[in-house]
Amino acid sequence: MVEFTLPANSRPTKGKAHPAESGATNVRTFHVYRFDPDSGNNPRIDTFDLDLDKCGPMVLDALIKIKNEVDPTLTFRRSCREGVCGSCSFNIDGTNTIACTKPIEEIKGDVKIYPLPHMPVVKDLVCDLNQPYAQYAAMEPWIKTDTPAPNRERLQSEEEREKLDGLWECILCFCCQTSCPSYWWNGDRYMGPAVLLQANRWIQDSRDEATGERLDELDDPFRLYRCHTIMNCSNTCPKNLNPGRAIGEIKEALAKRQ
Amino acid sequence: MMDQMRSQLGRVRGLGSNKHGVGHWWAQRITAVALVPLSIWAVVSAVSLTGADYTTFQAWISEHGNLVLMLSFVVAMFHHANLGMQTVIEDYVHGEATKITLLITTKFIAAIGAISCIVATLKVALTG
Numbered sequence: 001m002v003e004f005t006l007p008a009n010s011r012p013t014k015g016k017a018h019p020a021e022s023g024a025t026n027v028r029t030f031h032v033y034r035f036d037p038d039s040g041n042n043p044r045i046d047t048f049d050l051d052l053d054k055c056g057p058m059v060l061d062a063l064i065k066i067k068n069e070v071d072p073t074l075t076f077r078r079s080c081r082e083g084v085c086g087s088c089s090f091n092i093d094g095t096n097t098i099a100c101t102k103p104i105e106e107i108k109g110d111v112k113i114y115p116l117p118h119m120p121v122v123k124d125l126v127c128d129l130n131q132p133y134a135q136y137a138a139m140e141p142w143i144k145t146d147t148p149a150p151n152r153e154r155l156q157s158e159e160e161r162e163k164l165d166g167l168w169e170c171i172l173c174f175c176c177q178t179s180c181p182s183y184w185w186n187g188d189r190y191m192g193p194a195v196l197l198q199a200n201r202w203i204q205d206s207r208d209e210a211t212g213e214r215l216d217e218l219d220d221p222f223r224l225y226r227c228h229t230i231m232n233c234s235n236t237c238p239k240n241l242n243p244g245r246a247i248g249e250i251k252e253a254l255a256k257r258q
Numbered sequence: 259m260m261d262q263m264r265s266q267l268g269r270v271r272g273l274g275s276n277k278h279g280v281g282h283w284w285a286q287r288i289t290a291v292a293l294v295p296l297s298i299w300a301v302v303s304a305v306s307l308t309g310a311d312y313t314t315f316q317a318w319i320s321e322h323g324n325l326v327l328m329l330s331f332v333v334a335m336f337h338h339a340n341l342g343m344q345t346v347i348e349d350y351v352h353g354e355a356t357k358i359t360l361l362i363t364t365k366f367i368a369a370i371g372a373i374s375c376i377v378a379t380l381k382v383a384l385t386g
């Protein structure tokens with residue numbers, strides 16, 4: 001059944017408060033979700049008062065400052081710090097986004113940082129993404145052809161190539177995936193917006209010769225049709241992509257071959 | 259948890275695609291589109307027939323066009339309601355046994371409701 005409240009052992013409690021260094025004038029409060037599975041305790045929300053004059057502009061800069069200067073046990077993923085690796089996705093100020101391109105300035109009042117919603121938490125802000133990765137793998141995200149490989153690149157017209165715009169840019173941060181209510185309730189069978197956008201990236205590719213098989217795999221009431229066009233996915237994507245529309249294109253392709 | 263030791267990919271692939279997703283989705287759209295004019299027609303008819311006696315109503319429903327539209331309305335409505343309920347149940351109910359029981363019950367209720375409406379309409383229209 002759908003769960004509307006957290007299980008008792010997942011309810012966050014009030015955590016430690018870390019005041020700003022003395023003499024700080026431009027102070028902002030960060031509420032950060034902490035969870036340590038080895039401790040046996042409930043998750044807690046720690047607060048960190050940071051001097052923004054001594055901090056970079058993005059939310060990721062604040063997290064790195066906390067880890068370097070206040071609490072080295074804070075655990076989170078990040079790598080590129082420029083919005084291309086998709087590692088630093090969290091729920092920030094109530095919306096899923098990547099911390100490295102989210103300016104602190106854009107947030108009014110205290111900054112709340114939680115892990116991506118409805119995923120098992122490994123530690124602090126790190127959640128378990130094995131399921132969406134496996135779903136991505138199940139889409140077989142590589143070109144499939146029967147025509148023997150040419151001696152040069154496989155050609156595409158400009159129009160054919162344009163069909164991949166809005167799809168290839170996806171960084172697999174799973175902000176959309178974990179914002180989708182259908183994915184929350186049925187993530188074990190519904191592929192989710194990120195994975196479906198990636199599937200569409202191959203369905204729309206004029207060089208691929210397995211379009212029909214790919215559609216067969218998605219012609220399923222759970223894998224694809226759990227999407228009810230709620231559009232949370234498209235509202236949250238930090239790369240301004242539109243997974244909702246990509247899903248619409250898959251449904252359109254399936255309707256065309258009816 | 260039967261699946262505990264199974265690989266994540268094996269779990270995701272599960273029993274495979276059921277290959278009938280688009281049919282359900284398409285039927286939902288078609289019945290929805292059909293219900294737009296049919297519901298307007300039903301409401302307008304009901305309003306214009308308020309206060310009419312049985313003989314007037316019987317004469318109205320036994321007209322070929324009205325009878326066809328009424329039966330189409332009943333079929334489209336129950337079919338659409340059944341598909342809609344199925345979607346809601348599949349979204350929110352996760353225990354296999356409860357889910358299947360609810361799905362079958364909804365289908366039976368929809369079928370019996372539709373058949374009973376059709377029989378009642380035909381009775382009035384054809385026998386008076």
Ligand code: SF4
Pocket residue numbers: 179180181182183192193226227228229230231232233234243244247
């Ligand atoms: S449009 Fe579909 S995939 Fe996107 S949030 Fe809504 S249900 Fe989920």
Ligand code: SF4
Pocket residue numbers: 169170171172173174175176177193194197236237238239240241242243
């Ligand atoms: S579509 Fe956007 S939100 Fe979804 S995984 Fe790709 S980049 Fe992230």
Ligand code: FES
Pocket residue numbers: 078079080081082083084085086087088089098099100101
């Ligand atoms: S660190 Fe790579 S996307 Fe944020």
